[in-house]
Amino acid sequence: xxxxxxxxxxxxxxxxxxxxxxxxxxxxxxxxxxxxxxxxxxxxxxxxxxxxxxxxxxxxxxxxxxxxxxxxxxxxxxxxxxxxxxxxxxxxxxxxxxxxxxxxxxxxxxxxxxxxxxxxxxxxxxxxxxxxxxxxxxxxxxxxxxxxxxxxxxxxxxxxxxxxxxxxxxxxxxxxxxxxxxxxxxxxxxxxxxxxxxxxxxxxxxxxxxxxxxxxxxxxxxxxxxxxxxxxxxxxxxxxxxxxxxxxxxxxxxxxxxxxxxxxxxxxxxxxxxxxxxxxxxxxxxxxxxxxxxxxxxxxxxxxxxxxxxxxxxxxxxxxxxxxxxxxxxxxxxxxxxxxxxxxxxxxxxxxxxxxxxxxxxxx
Amino acid sequence: xxxxxxxxxxxxxxxxxxxxxxxxxxxxxxxxxxxxxxxxxxxxxxxxxxxxxxxxxxxxxxxxxxxxxxxxxxxxxxxxxxxxxxxxxxxxxxxxxxxxxxxxxxxxxxxxxxxxxxxxxxxxxxxxxxxxxxxxxxxxxxxxxxxxxxxxxxxxxxxxxxxxxxxxxxxxxxxxxxxxxxxxxxxxxxxxxxxxxxxxxxxxxxxxxxxxxxxxxxxxxxxxxxxxxxxxxxxxxxxxxxxxxxxxxxxxxxxxxxxxxxxxxxxxxxxxxxxxxxxxxxxxxxxxxxxxxxxxxxxxxxxxxxxxxxxxxxxxxxxxxxxxxxxxxxxxxxxxxxxxxxxxxxxxxxxxxxxxxxxxxxxx
Numbered sequence: 142x143x144x145x146x147x148x149x150x151x152x153x154x155x156x157x158x159x160x161x162x163x164x165x166x167x168x169x170x171x172x173x174x175x176x177x178x179x180x181x182x183x184x185x186x187x188x189x190x191x192x193x194x195x196x197x198x199x200x201x202x203x204x205x206x207x208x209x210x211x212x213x214x215x216x217x218x219x220x221x222x223x224x225x226x227x228x229x230x231x232x233x234x235x236x237x238x239x240x241x242x243x244x245x246x247x248x249x250x251x252x253x254x255x256x257x258x259x260x261x262x263x264x265x266x267x268x269x270x271x272x273x274x275x276x277x278x279x280x281x282x283x284x285x286x287x288x289x290x291x292x293x294x295x296x297x298x299x300x301x302x303x304x305x306x307x308x309x310x311x312x313x314x315x316x317x318x319x320x321x322x323x324x325x326x327x328x329x330x331x332x333x334x335x336x337x338x339x340x341x342x343x344x345x346x347x348x349x350x351x352x353x354x355x356x357x358x359x360x361x362x363x364x365x366x367x368x369x370x371x372x373x374x375x376x377x378x379x380x381x382x383x384x385x386x387x388x389x390x391x392x393x394x395x396x397x398x399x400x401x402x403x404x405x406x407x408x409x410x411x412x413x414x415x416x417x418x419x420x421x422x423x424x425x426x427x428x429x430x431x432x433x434x435x436x437x438x439x440x441x442x443x444x445x446x447x448x449x450x451x452x453x454x455x456x457x458x459x460x461x462x463x464x465x466x467x468x469x470x471x472x473x474x475x476x477x478x479x480x481x482x483x484x485x486x487x488x489x490x491x492x493x494x495x496x497x498x499x500x501x502x503x504x505x
Numbered sequence: 506x507x508x509x510x511x512x513x514x515x516x517x518x519x520x521x522x523x524x525x526x527x528x529x530x531x532x533x534x535x536x537x538x539x540x541x542x543x544x545x546x547x548x549x550x551x552x553x554x555x556x557x558x559x560x561x562x563x564x565x566x567x568x569x570x571x572x573x574x575x576x577x578x579x580x581x582x583x584x585x586x587x588x589x590x591x592x593x594x595x596x597x598x599x600x601x602x603x604x605x606x607x608x609x610x611x612x613x614x615x616x617x618x619x620x621x622x623x624x625x626x627x628x629x630x631x632x633x634x635x636x637x638x639x640x641x642x643x644x645x646x647x648x649x650x651x652x653x654x655x656x657x658x659x660x661x662x663x664x665x666x667x668x669x670x671x672x673x674x675x676x677x678x679x680x681x682x683x684x685x686x687x688x689x690x691x692x693x694x695x696x697x698x699x700x701x702x703x704x705x706x707x708x709x710x711x712x713x714x715x716x717x718x719x720x721x722x723x724x725x726x727x728x729x730x731x732x733x734x735x736x737x738x739x740x741x742x743x744x745x746x747x748x749x750x751x752x753x754x755x756x757x758x759x760x761x762x763x764x765x766x767x768x769x770x771x772x773x774x775x776x777x778x779x780x781x782x783x784x785x786x787x788x789x790x791x792x793x794x795x796x797x798x799x800x801x802x803x804x805x806x807x808x809x810x811x812x813x814x815x816x817x818x819x820x821x822x823x824x825x826x827x828x829x830x831x832x833x834x835x836x837x838x839x840x841x842x843x844x845x846x847x848x849x850x851x852x853x854x855x856x857x858x859x860x861x862x863x864x865x866x867x868x869x
Contacts, residue, residue, distance in 0.1 A: 322848060327813040331821050371769075374789050374811060376828070405735075407771035408791045425738050427772045447738060449691040457695050464740070484686060 163297035164361055169230040170299050173362055173398035173420055175441050175474035181466060181503035182229035183496055184301070186402075186448075187482030189222035189234050193489055196222065205250040209236050212285035219286070219300075220293045226496050230299045230362070233290060233355070235283050237305030237366050238313055240351055243279040244343070245272040246314060254318075261317030263325060265336035274347035277354035284358035291359030299362060301400070302355030306367035307344040307385040308378075314340070323372050330381050341385035349392035356397050363393060364400035365418070368481070371405020378409050383416045390417030400443055404481050410435045425480030430468040433475075441474035446495065448479040451487045455494035462498040471505070527661035528725055533594040534663050537726055537762035537784055539805050539838035545830060545867035546593035547860055548665070550766075551846030553586035553598050557853055560586065569614040573599050576649035583650070583664075584657045590860050594663045594726070597654060597719070599647050601669030601730050602677055604715055607643040608707070609636040610678060618682075625681030627689060629700035638711035641718035648722035655723030663726060665764070666719030670731035671708040671749040672742075678704070687736050694745050705749040713756035720761050727757060728764035729782070732845070735769020742773050747780045754781030764807055768845050774799045789844035794832040797839075805838035810859065812843040815851045819858035826862040835869070 164170060168182035189196055196218050200208055208214050215234040223231035238256050241248050247259040262268055277284070283302075291300055305313075312326045313319070320326070330337045352363045370382065386401075393399055401418025403409065407427045414421055414436050423432040423444035433442045450461055462477075469475040477499045483492065528534060532546035553560055560582050564572055572578050579598040587595035602620050605612050611623040626632055641648070647666075655664055669677075676690045677683070684690070694701045716727045734746065750765075757763055765782025767773065771791045778785055778800050787796040787808035797806045814825050826841075833839040841863045847856065 322813055324813055324816050324848065324850070327811070328816045331814060332817045371790070375792060377811075405769060405790070408795075426735070426769070428739060431772075447691070447741075449686055449688055450695060452688050452692045453696045484688065486688070 164299055167229065167297050167299050169476065170361060170398070172474055172476045173400075173441055175439075177473050177505075179505060180500050181469070181475055181477050183477035183499040184223075184228040184230040184232065185226070185483055185492065185495075186232075186479055188226055188228060188232065188492075189218040190483055191485035192483050192487040192492065193222060193225070195225070205236070206248070209234070209239060210282045212282055212289050215283075215286035216289040216293060219290045223294065223298060226492060227500075228496055230301050231290065231294055232301040232303060232364070233283065233287050233360065235286070235303070237303070237310065237368075239280060239283065240274070240304060240310065240347060241314060243272065243274045243277075244314075244347060245270065256313065256318050258314060258317045261325070262311075262314045262340060263329065265333055265339070268336045268340045268343070271340070271343055273343065274350060277351045280351060280354070283351075284354050287355055287358040287360055300360050301362050301364055302352060302358075302360030303364040303366060304348050304351055304355075306365040306370065306401070306403070307341045307348070307389060308373070308382045309367050309369045310344050311337075311340055312369050320369075323369070327372075327377075330377065334381070337381060338385075341382070342388075345385040345389040348389040353392075353394050356394050360397075362398040362400065364402055364422075365390065367401070367403040367413075370403040370409065371407075371424075373409070375408050375412060378412050383412055386416040398441075400476075402443065407432075414440060420474075420476060422478070423480070428468055429465050429475075430470065433469070433472075438472065438474070441476065442469075443476040443478045445480045446477070448481055448483055448487070451479075451483065451491045451495065453491070455491060455498075458491055458495050459498040459502070462495060463502050466499070466503050471503075477503075528663055531593065531661050531663050533840065534725060534762070536838055536840045537764075537805055539803075541837050541869075543869060544864050545833070545839055545841050547841035547863040548587075548592040548594040548596065549590070549843055549847055549856065549859075550596075552590055552592060552596065552856075553582040554847055555849035556847050556851040556856065557586060557589070559589070569600070570612070573603060574646045576646055576653050579646075579650035580653040580657060583654045587658065587662060590856060591864075592860055594665050595654065595658055596665040596667060596728070597647065597651050597724065599650070599667070601667070601674065601732075603644060603647065604638070604668060604674065604711060605678060607636065607638045607641075608678075608711060609634065620677065620682050622678060622681045625689070626675075626678045626704060627693065629697055629703070632700045632704045632707070635704070635707055637707065638714060641715045644715060644718070647715075648718050651719055651722040651724055664724050665726050665728055666716060666722075666724030667728040667730060668712050668715055668719075670729040670734065670765075670767070671705045671712070671753060672737070672746045673731050673733045674708050675701075675704055676733050684733075687733070691741075694741065698745070701745060702749075705746070706752070709749040709753040712753040717756075717758050720758050724761075726762040726764060728766055728786075729754065731765070731767040731777075734767040734773065735771075735788075737773070739772050739776060742776050747776055750780040762805075764840075766807065771796075778804060784838075784840060786842070787844070792832055793829055793839075794834065797833070797836075802836065802838070805840065806833075807840040807842045809844045810842070812845055812847055812851070815843075815847065815855045815859065817855070819855060819862075822855055822859050823862040823866070826859060827866050830863070830867050841867075 400420040402422030404424040420441040425447035764784040766786030768788040784805040789811035
């Protein structure tokens with residue numbers, strides 16, 4: 142693999158490079174393009190995570206933020222998880238909030254408390270004080286991790302880059318961390334829509350710089366996580382979010398599949414589609430067949446196994462995998478995944494059983 | 506008012522009692538029956554709550570559980586909130602978890618932590634150890650509060666009784682408190698469906714005893730809160746929840762309107778309807794017109810103002826009230842409410858502005 146040079150990367154989608162061909166024709170990449178596949182490709186959100194003993198061992202040596210910023214370690218946990226699980230794609234180990242630092246926010250992952258932003262954005266003046274991200278240089282540690290991971294991964298295993306979507310990033314910036322009710326976020330959105338749109342525009346300008354740098358470094362596909370967008374009504378999404386997500390996705394390098402994911406989006410699916418993405422992520426609350434019909438068969442879909450079922454048993458997991466595959470109906474363009482990320486206490490053997498069941502039950 | 510005697514209560518729906526007529530023909534009760542109304546009736550979930558100074562003063566004198574168990578105080582905050590806001594219904598001050606005590610659970614409202622159940626239900630043996638609730642006698646403090654409230658309320662102001670729905674109660678019993686991911690709940694549901702159904706049946710048997718006692722004591726309508734049911738897929742709801750909610754609702758005294766409420770239910774609306782209820786509650790994530798169309802116009806609907814908009818301003822609130830009323834289209838059978846309960850930090854003046862806007866903008 143030599144995808145760490147821009148020249149090689151640029152030829153990644155041509156067919157005169159055998160390594161590149163292997164990636165291009167991998168089940169995951171074929172499914173992103175809605176082409177036929179020998180079996181349904183599967184990967185799992187947060188597949189490199191605390192549920193895995195080997196991850197915890199690496200994590201114990203450092204802080205969460207330092208793990209993200211140390212390319213060797215980020216690459217190690219990325220590659221280990223993908224190989225251990227036998228999934229059809231790796232996703233670079235990173236955090237959606239890393240981009241907040243070059244935008245001027247003070248980010249900390251407080252022990253046991255999740256992310257804390259010490260200077261949250263609450264007013265128009267706060268928005269004005271944010272920095273414009275001119276390049277992704279200050280996030281180069283992510284690109285280094287991608288280059289190292291791309292070199293270490295099997296040559297036919299795609300690597301997914303990612304970022305938070307504008308709304309979810311804005312909500313963290315405004316709330317100063319996770320939130321239950323998004324009071325500050327919705328208040329700014331409605332009571333100072335000028336400041337809101339300025340903030341969202343700034344994020345939407347930064348995202349393609351970051352994602353294109355990840356692609357340049359060796360990612361074959363990218364995912365936008367709009368994890369918390371499900372707290373919005375469709376009217377709010379259309380007015381306050383859609384234009385910005387659309388702008389971000391439009392400026393991602395053409396030809397690279399974009400996965401657009403959110404949870405609690407049952408009333409937003411048509412709007413997520415409109416905002417863009419080659420693959421739309423579904424959570425477990427909507428039956429996959431119904432969700433796909435509403436999104437339209439000219440897009441691929443990803444999902445949508447209830448991650449809590451990973452706490453049951455291989456037999457129950459297998460039954461529910463079968464149901465989802467049946468709903469997908471063998472139609473090209475289904476990437477199997479969870480409805481949201483794997484929880485820390487999840488038994489590893491059940492995760493392995495899930496991957497095995499997807500491969501076995503979907504083999505054509 | 507003499508509705509505290511069973512005899513009088515039994516005649517509550519006949520037309521030869523002028524007081525009863527006033528209740529029967531109140532806008533709220535007419536809307537429950539999808540009859541024409543002079544203006545859209547409105548009440549607000551958690552209208553007697555911490556956002557109100559007068560409530561905080563009463564609350565400061567005691568613990569939350571003692572407030573629920575002291576009829577004078579529960580009645581005082583109920584009546585005060587309804588009169589202060591000028592809403593079209595009062596809802597008895599109580600908590601959905603009170604019924605857990607006669608079922609054999611040790612309930613505590615830990616300061617600043619929300620409810621804690623010290624002996625959660627995790628296994629079939631735990632389910633077996635639960636007590637069967639033979640009558641609502643041990644919850645008589647709620648019925649006393651209802652009788653006192655009914656006497657104190659204006660004779661044309663309906664009083665709503667309520668209980669938690671089987672799923673939401675089961676989730677608290679199993680998790681031992683609030684939950685983010687419902688791991689224990691879903692594990693029991695899927696891994697020991699016999700124990701799950703036994704638990705849900707037991708709750709479904711207890712609920713009508715409790716709700717009918719509330720009706721007997723003087724409640725004109727009752728609401729089932731299935732606040733957390735939105736974490737389920739439609740398939741899980743159908744198999745593990747619907748039969749039990751249906752059983753509970755079927756055994757509520759005929760002729761008394763039942764409001765069936767949940768949040769995050771965009772993919773469950775048809776199933777909520779199937780489980781029962783004269784009025785189906787909608788949260789803010791689904792446009793009211795779309796939700797009502799899916800539920801069917803032979804049911805009334807309640808909702809669905811985003812409670813976070815109460816943190817903006819009277820002008821913005823008024824605009825969004827107008828949108829919801831427009832979606833309701835003047836069709837009989839709309840009760841205005843929030844998508845979920847009022848948050849503690851909500852400015853009272855904005856709540857008043859909401860009620861005023863609903864009345865003004867909907868007056869025919």
